[in-house]
Amino acid sequence: MRILTASDRALLVEAADLDEAMRLNLAWAGTPGVVELIPGARTVLVRFDPVLVNAASLAAVLSSTTVDAAHVPHVGEVTIPVRYDGEDLVDVAGLLGVSADEVVARHLAAEWQVAFSGFAPGFGYTVGSDPIFDVPRRSSPRTRVPAGSVALAGHFTGVYPRESPGGWQLIGRTDAVMWDIDRDPPALFSPGTLVRFERAEREVVAAAPAPERGAQRRDEGRPPGSTLEIVRPALQLLVQDLGRPGHAALGVSASGAADRTAMRDANRAVGNAADAAVLEIVGGAALRYRGVPTVAAIAGASGGMTLYAADGMERGIRPGAPFALDEGDELRLAHPDRGLRYALAVRGGILSPPALGSAASDTLAGLGPAPLGGGDVVAVGDPHTAPHPVDPEPLARELPAAGEAVELRIVLGPRDDWFTAEALDALTGQEWDVTPRSDRVGIRLHGETPLERAVDGELPSEGAVTGAIQVPPDGQPVLFLPDHPLTGGYPIIGAVIDRDLDIAGQLPPGARVRFRVLQTTMREGTPS
DSSP states (O other), rough: EEEEEEEEEEEEEEOOOHHHHHHHHHHHHTTEEEEEEOOSSSSSEEEETTTOHHHHHHHHHHTTTOOOOOOOOOOOOOEEEOOOOOOHHHHHHHHHOOOOOHHHHHHHOOOOOEEEEOSTTEEEEESSSOTTOOOOSSSSSEEEETEEEEEEETTEEOOOOEEEEEEEEEEEOOOOOBTTTTTSSBBBBTTOOOEEEEEOOOOOOOOOOOOOOSSSSSSGGSSEEEEEEEEEEEEESEEEESTTTTTTGTOOOOOSSSSSHHHHHHHHHHOOOOOOEEEEESOOEEEEEESOEEEEEEEEEOEEEEETTSSSSSSEOOOTEEEEOTTEEEEEEOSSSSSEEEEEEETTTOOOOOOBBOOOBTTTTBBBOOOOOOOOOEEEEOOOOOOSSSOOOOOOOOOOOOEEEEEEEEEEEEEEEGOOOHHHHHHHHSSSEOOOSSSSSEEEEEEOOOOOOOEEEEEOEEEETTTTTEOOOOOOOOEEEEEEEEEEEOOOEEEOGGGGGHHHTTTTTTTTEEEEEEOEEHHHHHHH
């Protein structure tokens, strides 16, 4: 096996094949210092806690692992009824050199097993026994693939749990519910599950969209206790906490606040626990408070912040400092002049039904509370439940503005060897513009010199971390933020170190990024 650097807190281990990757994933469960394992087509991404173990020591432990040749045991069996009428079925038949009827017959006859999860909650990469199924992805991904679509890519079959973009070849559709947060377990496909496809006996209907969770709509009545009402919505307004790590087997990424420092600073100011839920606000907004007297604070981005009291008084709000909040008071936030995301904390925390133990809104997965819009209300906790006293001293922190350059420290890997020497020079030798086509999934960057690959072809799907710098075919990198997919098929040239991720989460469109390599890569389990 080869052991490669994936970030300052993750290693990527290359296995001989998919079967070995699955067996290594099982063998490393419970390894001291390991936080999470994310298996891929021929790899296992190993996330670790640097307080408990360093990369070199962990690499030595991983490289000494031996596994037998036994197949991964199955953990259950499901049957998926499919109507084989996919838009790409005829094209797939042409690629494989057989008829469409034979594609369907062999898909039905093959034995399938879920190898790993990724891309979205409930999406399982399912490998079959028939070697004919080796299908390239579409050259141009679709912007919308309907929920329930049955698709092929490489050696895998997958079923899209929800509507999303995708580049797999569509051969059919099913009405099986692949992901249900109220089901135990939520994912119909989990690693090791045996899958049998059968012809649907009736017309497959379009899968209903998942219900929005967490936001209290105006016509549903007000939640009891204190609340915040969205008077004027922001460009994006979400409930966030530290996320839900540890659910990679379900295809669920950690998500959580894009700027953890801002979340902790706002919570510290009002006396909450550091991980209490806050509102993450992009752009200007107005919110009205209803309830008992309490305290709030706004950290992160800076801009015009004003409190309009119910008694007619108006006063400015200091960034990061606590301020009193009373019945009928209205907060008005202007578009930030520095940074991108405000973090609004209220003493007692923002209350929202948890999903897999977290109130974080995952915009890619559609997991957790829905984005908040005009007229929505969210519940606020009792201020007496806050565990700490209010801290009146704000922490000084200056964030970037549009037009300014920011240095982000990175480690190279795991796929820096897929790029030319000129590309590695361009990665660190030029400034990259933050484009408006950026969100919580990733920051789309643009540079004068695209990153040229030295290795052509598709990369089998493998795990990715927050902060990964993925390079699509156009050579313009994407910097992954908290809502990124767990796995991907484009090579990752490097990753931003954990300490700089919060600054990355505050980069506004128009800012510029310069990358600086902090350390060399690790290969074969030893530092290079």
